[in-house]
Amino acid sequence: MHNNSIRKTQKEQTRMTRFNKPRNPRQPASGPAVGNRDQEPSRIGKTLTITGQLKSGEPVTVLGTIQGNIHSSDHITIGKEGTFDGEINANSVTILGKARGEINAREKLEIRRHGRLEGNLITRKLIVEDGALFNGKSQMDQTQASPPSGEQKPDTKASPVGNKKPPSK
16 A cells, blocks of 8 residues: 555656646647747637637637637637637737637737638738638738847838938039
8 A cells, every 4th residue: 555655656756847847748848839838728619609808818729719809918829610700919829710800919920721811910920821811911010029139120110202302402
């Protein structure tokens, strides 16, 4: 009996990470590919439909349907079977299913093969895989990128065409 409790304790210890947190056996040791590496994403299941606002400070994977707005300081994934209609404001977004609306991904927006986006987007980095569909307007927002210390951002504001004065002679 005593041997069994020792073996159990050893097994529990082998599951612990160096930060003394239990490791999820379904999650690879390197963590999720994007978002918060210490946290498994919250999941909106295939049979769930949410109408309204979703606010999150952790990664979220949508496998069901959301009609409304998502505000997150982390990563949002619209899964292969997931559908979204509304506005997303998040650090990064990956679309594998169907999305319609306005998306502001502060760092990166990825539309994977078979993913569909109908709407407008603002992001720093846009990746559209072969086989993906994007129908809308995109704006590449570099203002959220901070320059290396000591450097200033270049002035990217263009003067309106036709309002330039001819050079003085």
